[in-house]
Amino acid sequence: MMDCNDSRALLSGEQLIYAITVPLSTSIILANLVIMLGIAWNRQLHDTPNYFFFSLLVADLCTGVALPFIPLMGLNRELSLSSCLVVHVFPNFLFLAFLFNLVMVHYERYICIVDPLRYSNLWMHRSFPLALLVVWAPPLLYASLPAFGWNNWTGPDWNNCCASSQNTTPLSNCSPNKTTCCSYRRVFPNAFIYLEVYGLVLPAILAIAGMTGRVLCITRGQMKDICRLHRSVERGSQASDREQRLNLRYVRCVVAVSLTFLACWVPYLIYMHVCIVFLISDTKRSSTTHIVLSCSGIGSMAVVPLVLGLSNRQYTAPCCKLLRKLRDRWRRRRQGPEEEVAV
Template sequence: MDSNDSHSFPLEERLIYSITIPLSTSIILANLVIILGIAWNRQLHNTPNYFFLSLLVADLCTGVALPFVPLMGLHRELSFSSCMVAHIFPNFLFLAFLLNLVMVHYERYICIVNPLHYSNLWMHRNFPLALLIAWVPPLLYASLPSFGWNNWTGPDWHGCCKSMFPNTFIYLEVYGLVLPAILSMAGMTGHVLLITRGQLKDICRLHRSVERGSQASDREQRLNLRYTRCVLAVSLTFLACWVPYLIYMHVCIVFLVSDTKWSSTTHIVLLCTGIGSMAVVPLVLGLANRQFKEPAQKFLQKVRDRWGPGTQGSEEVASRSGSATPAP
């Protein structure tokens, strides 16, 4: 092994850990807060929140596996079984996270588009089957390389398991699974915004007919402003959370097709940024719901109430004792 390569690996590992550890810690802690919020509030124990809870568990596992994903690109000497686990397990967690996210979007989409048939949705009637669909197919697809669909050639002279996934496997996952899932979520979100815009116009039209005025009232302006903020928040969330991963995904495909090498530093930064930003999506959905944040807010309030009066009492005692001491 070349001495320059041996010295570059610790540098790459330090770069990976410096980027992924803060992201992973933030993702894990935020998911734990929302999961505990759902567990402590019995009013949230219903089927829609169980789907969201499954998504949070998948996101939590993704946060745990995040520091190990960029390590797959490093040249390391691994056995066949170790290389399989290092490649298959993170890929399974990512696919399970993505499919759970699609199911949560679909469940909420049906609730808005077709509310009369929402209670008869197959996901509610067959909740265990829906959970199996969210977790088992990703596991089966991610495990295909262990059944022979791989490019295992053994550790080469660099000491790495090169190109575990064949190009056809990568193309199928990117353009047959990942990209359609992202586009379907974007399509459902866009359709919901269009429906909301139509309902907003109907409300404004009824309001004008009741008030018999041709100009927009303050209430209509507030509704339009609220809708504009909603569209802006959704757009910024998509740009911040999905665009970095889409860029990384297509850059990888371009380099894979051209069969050229690229900077490991660039690869690490794009990979960590893409996966980290994507894992923030469930946190945005969860923290936007006040019910999920109430238990954490109550807990913090109890801590403040417990320690606040004591601190104030000690300050009052100190001030009284100070005022009681005679001046020299």
Template sequence: MADQVNVSSDPPPNWREAYLINVITLPLSTAIILANLVIILGIACNRQLHNTTNYFFLSLLVADLCTGVALPFVPWMGLSRSLSFTSCLLVHIFPNFLFLAFLFNLVMVHYERYMCIVSPLHYSGMWVHRLFPLALFAVWAPPLLFASLPALGWNNRAASDRHINNTGQECCSYKHVFPNAFIYLEVYGLLVPAILSIAGMTGRVLWITRGQMKDICRLHRSVATRGDQASYQEQQLNLRYSRCVVAVSLTFLACWVPYIIYTHVGVAFLLSEEPQGNSTTHIVLSCTGIGSMTVVPLVLGLANRQYTDPLRKVLHKLRDRWRWRNDSGDIAL
């Protein structure tokens, strides 16, 4: 009887992985969800923001919120579990779809803002404005279709069946769901081109902004009556541009580099053909990689004062009420 009690009280084999995943992902997921809800409510409460540009950004926020909800399930995709093949498909396909939808929405938001800078005269006549439902369809339907390919037959179920015959139990692993060709196509056919396009559009916008800033400085020199005033204005413009470049660079380093590292480490692990790697390393890399990338829309949203005005007003009211209560208490004393 004592032996049976000891056996039944043993923790599950992967309890350390589950504890580590919960410790890392739950606070991060909660912060991502709450921050997205704040920005979504900020856009919804301000009717001046109800336009096509902000609708694209709203779609990105919804995708980011869904990615935050799915974040605790992402690290499990690299670990082996005892699940039926149908359940295994579901727990791998659904997070992958949300992540791809987030990435497609992010590219669309950058593209729409890029065209606003590059071609401002033709901006309102762009196809993404004239065919807004089609643009939304383009950022949600293709990710769903691509992520569903394993469920439509492009999978490694034969390897999963062989594992059942050898061990006598069903095992769920990403190698049983995603063939190597599928992973290579997703990484180098979708993810890498998307990141490069975002980086290219951002660099092009900064270059155009630099040229416009030089034109403004040249105009100030031509009309300024005092050289000191023009020099001060140029210094302010250069300072603002430098801050913008630093902010963009830090955002790229903090948000994209961890994900790039995680992606290439995952591909290297795939090439190694090892049955199970260092689970702790995989958990940390997957959580930091996916989590850091989901911060990009939050940086763009929180930097816009129009999106955060409702929250700022609520905080001001709470502060004023707190001060009023403290003042009333002091007077009563």
């Protein structure tokens, strides 16, 4: 068994993780349910683009459920091999599935704007089940590689994971083949982490940023064409009120996209590269710093689909109607007793 100091450190780390992630996870789950119900209730939204977005919401919902367990990967716990693989492989699969779904949604909207004539003939429109298989199967296969033998379970004792404290002998149950010490380094080899970060995650984020920037450039060019046609019709050289409103709307869009990237993607990029630096330097991390970075980084990234969904009034219209009905009923019930008192 671990000594009192290690037990208290592990308990305090878990408490900090739950204190940060449980409120954030609850908010993500509820917001996803609201948007998903909005898509399900509105039959006009039952088309392929919204099916892709619904799949993204399902992945985001699962990520919200797994959010409290992802930062726990940074803690050393006493678990068997099968249990250790489950608590590491399954959250990693949900995270990668969320990322693949997010890329697919951005790609589908990118093609809709860049090449609208070819949009309806895309392979993912002709074969929607195949598209779902593309965004769910590869993450599952890659995340399951440690379960098929690509792991460090019989490797060295990283950061004295199996020792009761530093400069002490390992515990009796920490033999190379039958250890109960569960650490992310025992599950994920360095090559696996590098491949996931720089071969999957970072290219996906760069692809999303590139497609978003390209869409903004196309939107800017189309807006200039509209303003030029408007001036030719009006035969004026100065910008009209309509042109100013279009420019203001575009500026708001750019600001919203920039703030979303800064608030949602930058924290995760910082967390990802800090983890890689610690992994390369083989330095023992500060548990508090790692917990705060992991919770804020992964949680902020999970908010991206909610920003896309809540900004669309079609998705939130059913929930708004329900809230208005409840508000009207509450007002009528409140006004009824007041009128009786007045009489």
